[in-house]
Every structure is written in structure tokens, then in C-alpha cells.
Amino acid sequence: MKASPDIVVSDPDPVGRAAAEPAAVSTRASAESFQHKLEQFNPGIVWLDAENRVTAMNDVAIQVLRPAAEPSLGVTLDAMFGVDVLSLHPPKSREKIAFLLGHRSSSPHGKSAPPQAMMINIPDRMLMIKVSQMVAAEGRVGSCMIFYDLTELTTAPRNGAGHEATGEGPMRLISRIPVYRHNRIVLVDVKDIGRLEGEGHYTTIVTQQDRYLSNLSLSVLESRLDPARFLRVHRSHIVNLDYVTELVRQDEGFLVALPEALGPAVPVSKQKLHALKERFGLV
Template structure:
């Protein structure tokens, strides 16, 4: 076999890291935005939005604000003054790292610096500000985590209950179905349902496709927890084994795949 051409050669993580745009947001102690760089402007809001002076929490949907507040409060209280979390905005999923800023050593927080990386694929910008051919950058994690680790298969599913100050972890085998809720998901088990702070598309990529099947744009089901399949009005529904016996619609494009998996 001949040598791989430079255009198709795999790129090192270091190469991609050096060329990945990083968004930077400076917050005051009351979480109002004081300054952003152009990358953060593009990642956090649609074009034309004025961010200076806005509360950072106001940029997130109501169900996500407690997660972002928790991220900042962890940085406020942490010994090293840092905290990292995957968050989601109207512009997509992001990885955010918050660092506490202090006016004097050991003093109260004078503000925060938030650095954000796009979790979804984004074009790498060349020196002239144009994408470099077909080059793409996969999601980058912070604090030394590699891009591949960021997309590793999930063994546990993070769930948030109550005020959101505790993240529970359950085995993915316990999950009956996942339902899209805005930019996040709702997880159903046999006994309860809870908020999952991950996008449904991200969960689909990281869960075993032999077990978890996207049967509809809003539903990802654990095929092992299908209780029944019913054909009604020319369409198919799955009855799931969660506490509510949720009826999940099957998209027309997925009917044959589902019928083969269930032998119906």
C-alpha cells in the first residue's frame, strides 16, 4: 500500500487542539458577562445578540440553568478554583471549564473566567479565516482529556434529581428509554424517570447501537425493554417496560429495522 496523502492522514490530538477555537467569557462576581471573545460570541448566541451585561444563566433554557449555576458554584468553592462540565446552549453542546478569579490570595471571588469548546464537529479555521479543506475537529475535552475519551462508550448514565446539586449514576442497562427534552433528555427506567444533562444525539453516539435504537427523532429505546409492538392506523408503536408503559412511535424509515430486531 502507498503512503497516505497529507490530506487524508490522521491528525494528532495536539495538532487539533492547537487549531481549535476556544471561547472565553469573563464574568463578574454576580455572574454578569463583562467580556467575551469572538469565538464565545458565536458559540453562545445567535448573530446580533449583545451579551455584555447579561446574566450567564439567562443564555440557557430554564431546565439547564441550575446545572450552569452548579458548575460556577463548584469553581467558587473548589480548592483549586476550577470546575468542568458538559453544558448545552441553543447553539449546541459545549464543554465548559470555569476558573475562579481572586483580587487577592485567599480572598472572595472577584469574578470567573469560563472557557468553552464546541463538543460537536466544527471546521478548523486557517490563517486566512477560511476552513482548511475538509478538515474537521471532533469534540475536545478540557483538563487533559482526549477527544476520543470524550466520545467513549457510556457505562453509566448521569441523572439529575431535585435541585440538581447531586448527579446520580445508573447502569445504562437500567435505562428503558430516552426522550428528547429540548437540548437535553429525559431518562425512563422501570421505576422512575429523571433529567439527563446530555443531548439525545450525543447519547445515541455513545450507547451500544445493538441495544439502544433511535426509533424516532425524539426517542432512543433500549430494545431489551420493549414490552409489546402494536400496529395502529398504519403506523407502529412500541410499548415500553417503564413505570408509565410509555407508547413510543416508530418512524416509517425505522419500521423495517425495528421489525427485524423484534421478529414481528
């Protein structure tokens, strides 16, 4: 039996579960369905030597990495072996992969560090990657990289509007954002998200019930969210237009007001103001 992390769907109304038993049952059924699907997945496995060069891959890893590496990075299947694994990932993903690979254990007796997990966005795919150090008598001898392709669980085919198609078919839009919390994957339904706030390479996802930290950047999420529903109104902020309650003038600028549970009003940059007004028919 293949080991896999637990996966759950965020509950849109944790306080009212007792008063809405059918909804709670539906949420549990969805979580069980996702868990069942995940357990059926064959994980991609990549073996790395001590210098993080690829020494072997299973068929799943080849099937996922080759379509990403060959057309966009110019790396053929034959060239994948013996190269630094970072070269098989798009430049925007390399810093995160390097962080995973560079994780070191402070435990005594040469014990390996606990496996580290992270979500990675590669062209049209959404992967959860875990890296575990491999230790022999002489110390660390390499790493084992294991990933689960969550694309089918977290995305829907793009309808062709808003962005150009890339790759072999239309780019997929995110329908649920996977976040890793307490050794579980939580799928946050995008329709429950009121706003997203960028913090460097990370993004805080805000719903009316909770806040989640995603290691996917705001720019990555912007490219995968439905442009008919989400708008980047500021360098650090994306808002769900369905939750906007008011456009407020402040000094020389504007703020987007949202329900109180979603936090303070969000600033609107001058460059984005026209697009925001246009979306609400104000120009």
C-alpha cells in the same frame, strides 16, 4: 483538600432495599468508591474576564481542552488565551456554555449568583462544568469555570462495532449517564434505562423506578449509547431493546410497547420501522 460534589449511583430497586441488604450494601460501596475517585481528581480551572475571554488555565484544563480544540476546531494552545471561551467548545456545546456564562444574580449589593452546573459532552469526554461569577468592588470582573472530567467514571472503551472510531482511539460508549440533581451527581446505569425522550436540548431518562432530566441532547446520547442495545425509533425517542415487550400496529403506524412502569407506548417513525423490525427478526 479539594472540594467536589457528591456522586451517587442510581439504586435500581429503592423499594426493595430492606429485603435485599447485600444489594444495598453493594450500591453504597459503589457510591463510596465513585466518591473516593472523584475526590482524587484535580479539577480543570479556567479564568475568564468580563467578556468571557480566557485569561488563564491550569494544567488539567489545558490537557483536556487542547485535544478537543486543536484537531476539531483548529485552535492551538497559544491561540487559546485571549479568545472567547465558546470558541474552545464544539458548536453543539456552545449554547449550553453561553447559558452558564450568561447566568446573572438578582441578589442585591452585587453579590455573585450561586455556581451553576451542567454536563457537557466534548469529543470523547464527559465533563461536569461549574461556572461562578467573580465580583470585585467595581462589580462583576469575570468568571471562574471549574470542571471535573467524569469520562473514566461514566464510559467504557468502544469495542469498535457500530460506529467509526474518532480521535486518537476508539470512541467511548456511555455506561452511566451523569445527571445533576440537588447538588449531587447521580450516575444512571444504562442497563436500567428503558427509554429516553428528547425535549429540545434536554433528555428525559426513564427507568422503572424514576425519571431523570439530562442536559445532554438525545442526539448526543444516541452517539454515545451502545447501538446493540439502544435504537432511536423516532425523532424524540430512543428505546432500550431489552425492555421492548410488543410491536403494536396503530392506524397507519406502529408503537413500541414497554413495561407499564416505563410509561405509554412509544411511536415508531416510518423511517425507523424497518430497522426496528430487522432487530427483532421480523423482516
